[in-house]
Amino acid sequence: MDESVVVSPDWLAARLDDPAVRIVDVRDAWEYDGIGHIPGAVNVPFDSYRDESDVDRGTLPGAEAFADLLGEAGIDADDTIVTYDDTHGVFAARFMLTALEYGHDDVRLLDGDYSAWNREYETTSEVPEIESTTYEPDPLSPEESPLVGYDAVVDALERDAVFVDTREREEFEEARLPGAVRFDWREVVDDETRRLKPEAELEDLLAEHGITPDREIVLYCNTARRISHTYVVLKALGYETVHFYEGSLTEWLANDGEVESGPVASE
Incomplete structure (x- = not known):
């Protein structure tokens, strides 16, 4: 990683x-x-x-x-x-x-x-002394940012992009973007260690869902929290073309975007 x-x-x-x-x-x-x-x-x-x-x-x-x-x-x-x-x-x-x-x-x-x-290291209840700073933000330009909006997602649906839905099965079956694959964000976590699974195992797991580094990836969930984790994991694995739909399904439905519903055979 x-x-x-x-x-x-x-x-x-x-x-x-x-x-x-x-x-x-x-x-x-x-x-x-x-x-x-x-x-x-x-x-x-x-x-x-x-x-x-x-x-x-x-x-x-x-x-x-x-x-x-x-x-x-x-x-x-x-x-x-x-x-x-x-x-x-x-x-x-x-x-x-x-x-x-x-x-x-x-x-x-x-x-x-x-x-x-x-499990391995000490913790504390002591609060560190903080000296405030004057932090100057430098927001990314639209060209630099991984975040995409509704119109860009509509365009991506016309291309060979992989739409990755990181929600639970019930949410996915209720409504999802057309052609999306479901990849629960928690699949990358080892339940025993609470850490990420080994890199090779992660790559195989993602590939099973068609999520490979050579593809254009568009991530979404409901309100862009769960895709944050998946985004970080993909970037740590070296994926380059990963789009982050900040509005996610909430914005998509508000704009009357097309959706699919029901179970998927592979699910």
């Missing part, structure tokens, strides 16, 4: 004293305070960087609002951010995608989650 995208607990443990590596815990404040956290981690709860008030914009909080959060957390634009949660990384992956979208160059997902870390 590409360590510029996903890092192991061992990698992070060796860098706990590095001031340029900033650890972001995206769990609720009560979990961060009451259960404990990775030493040195700051708390940026999931709800603070997710805005569901405007369907047209998906759930991104806006560049300035996100920059304020990072500044309050004492993070500089040139820091290496490592983010984690306690839900196999799905909420942390959403933080990572948001940070990348607003121009933070070096942000990585911890392979595993808090529970996986806690």
